[in-house]
Amino acid sequence: MNPLGLYVPGSSPVHRLPAGVKLVAMVLAGAGSILLTRPWEVLAALVAVLLLYALAGLSPAVAGGQLRPLLWIGLVTFGFHLVVNGWQRGVVVVGVLAALVLLAALVTLTTRTTDLVDAVVAACRPLRVLRVDPERVGLLIALGIRCVPVVVGLAEQVREAQVARGLAASPRAFAVPLLVRSLRHADALGEALMARGLED
Amino acid sequence: MPVIEAEGVGHRYGERTVLTDLDVRIAEQRVGIVGANGSGKSTFARMLNGLVLPTRGRIRVDGLDTRRAGREVRRKVGFCFTDPDAQIVMPTVAEDVAFGLRRRGLSKAQTADRVAAALATYGLADHADHPAHLLSGGQKQLLALASVLVTEPAVLVMDEPTTLLDLRNARMIADVVERLPQQVLLVTHHLDLLDGFDRVLVFDEGRIVCDDTPSAAVAYYRELMSATPAFRGEPS
Numbered sequence: 001m002n003p004l005g006l007y008v009p010g011s012s013p014v015h016r017l018p019a020g021v022k023l024v025a026m027v028l029a030g031a032g033s034i035l036l037t038r039p040w041e042v043l044a045a046l047v048a049v050l051l052l053y054a055l056a057g058l059s060p061a062v063a064g065g066q067l068r069p070l071l072w073i074g075l076v077t078f079g080f081h082l083v084v085n086g087w088q089r090g091v092v093v094v095g096v097l098a099a100l101v102l103l104a105a106l107v108t109l110t111t112r113t114t115d116l117v118d119a120v121v122a123a124c125r126p127l128r129v130l131r132v133d134p135e136r137v138g139l140l141i142a143l144g145i146r147c148v149p150v151v152v153g154l155a156e157q158v159r160e161a162q163v164a165r166g167l168a169a170s171p172r173a174f175a176v177p178l179l180v181r182s183l184r185h186a187d188a189l190g191e192a193l194m195a196r197g198l199e200d
Numbered sequence: 201m202p203v204i205e206a207e208g209v210g211h212r213y214g215e216r217t218v219l220t221d222l223d224v225r226i227a228e229q230r231v232g233i234v235g236a237n238g239s240g241k242s243t244f245a246r247m248l249n250g251l252v253l254p255t256r257g258r259i260r261v262d263g264l265d266t267r268r269a270g271r272e273v274r275r276k277v278g279f280c281f282t283d284p285d286a287q288i289v290m291p292t293v294a295e296d297v298a299f300g301l302r303r304r305g306l307s308k309a310q311t312a313d314r315v316a317a318a319l320a321t322y323g324l325a326d327h328a329d330h331p332a333h334l335l336s337g338g339q340k341q342l343l344a345l346a347s348v349l350v351t352e353p354a355v356l357v358m359d360e361p362t363t364l365l366d367l368r369n370a371r372m373i374a375d376v377v378e379r380l381p382q383q384v385l386l387v388t389h390h391l392d393l394l395d396g397f398d399r400v401l402v403f404d405e406g407r408i409v410c411d412d413t414p415s416a417a418v419a420y421y422r423e424l425m426s427a428t429p430a431f432r433g434e435p436s
Contacts, residue, residue, distance in 0.1 A: 009329040113292065113295050142290055146288070149333040185286060188283065192289065195274065196299065196348070
């Protein structure tokens with residue numbers, strides 16, 4: 001199970017597709033998703049994405065794992081639309097959200113981060129005239145992906161500390177230490193990047 | 201062997217002085233640094249590759265001033281942190297080792313060759329595509345070490361690399377370090393890791409209070425620690 005969307009080695013056609021092509025396809029799919037207005041269209045899109053998972057050799061459990069963080073947001077969104085706009089709209093909105101999250105996760109699950117970074121760096125090269133450093137944009141993407149398991153780990157440590165001290169579930173008692181630890185980690189990471197030769 | 205020189209080095213964090221009038225020349229291959237928490241040893245270690253700049257005096261590595269030539273010094277001096285999680289910046293093992301080689305002008309094939317060699321050397325070849333955060337503590341520290349050493353620094357500074365590890369993993373890291381051709385400066389609380397070192401510096405309250413062979417310096421440090429009351433309160 002890989003609920004964090006981290007690269008799963010493989011040699012499927014989806015794995016072999018160049019990172020740039022996958023990123024462009026993802027952007028086009030995101031833009032095209034506004035054309036989906038009927039529940040059956042959204043269900044068809046979801047089935048298509050799940051077929052891509054099968055083509056990539058990824059199990060339905062892996063696909064399900066990508067949607068788990070979306071559970072509460074999805075339920076609240078669906079509940080809102082059920083009351084305000086009817087169930088059809090709820091299915092469309094939540095379905096599109098799920099399809100796009102699955103598609104984005106498919107890209108990270110089947111693409112090495114270095115390939116993603118290389119593709120982003122190449123795409124950002126024309127922005128040099130605007131004084132954008134492509135390497136820095138690529139590094140941001142890599143660090144973003146790397147920090148997902150780190151923050152999940154920190155959250156788990158904070159939760160365990162709360163339980164060990166017999167504290168009742170409190171959003172503030174959870175959020176404050178998590179924020180402090182995350183900022184400390186960011187400081188340490190900055191120091192490590194400098195130590196490893198990444199100046200500024 | 202590279203020569204590290206500290207001349208009149210002092211450092212303050214705000215109102216707090218952490219290093220005072222440090223003068224030392226290091227040219228040995230294996231140098232240990234010990235001291236109590238807050239004695240200034242980690243700040244000194246960070247100064248050796250320019251992560252921290254002295255507020256007084258200067259540090260030079262092979263003649264390069266860390267203030268004026270920080271980039272060149274960091275290419276020469278690799279740094280290994282206590283917590284490898286803070287040092288690992290890429291999601292998978294091979295990618296993290298390759299990260300240090302970006303911007304070095306190597307081709308993809310050259311990078312891949314050097315990464316493969318580093319992974320094989322440090323026993324991580326079977327984990328190349330594994331998520332780095334799923335490695336054990338010892339493997340993470342090995343990865344941190346491999347990621348630094350793949351860039352072939354002349355000096356390796358290690359700030360308590362075994363503090364978070366159990367004895368077996370600490371021994372494993374020590375064995376790896378023992379075989380390195382680089383000059384190594386090891387900050388540690390594990391005094392037995394200093395056996396066979398050329399020289400050990402003992403830090404106390406921001407000064408080097410002993411500079412001797414491992415056996416003499418460790419004996420001095422033990423004496424120093426036993427003379428300091430460790431706990432002033434009363435257990436309830």
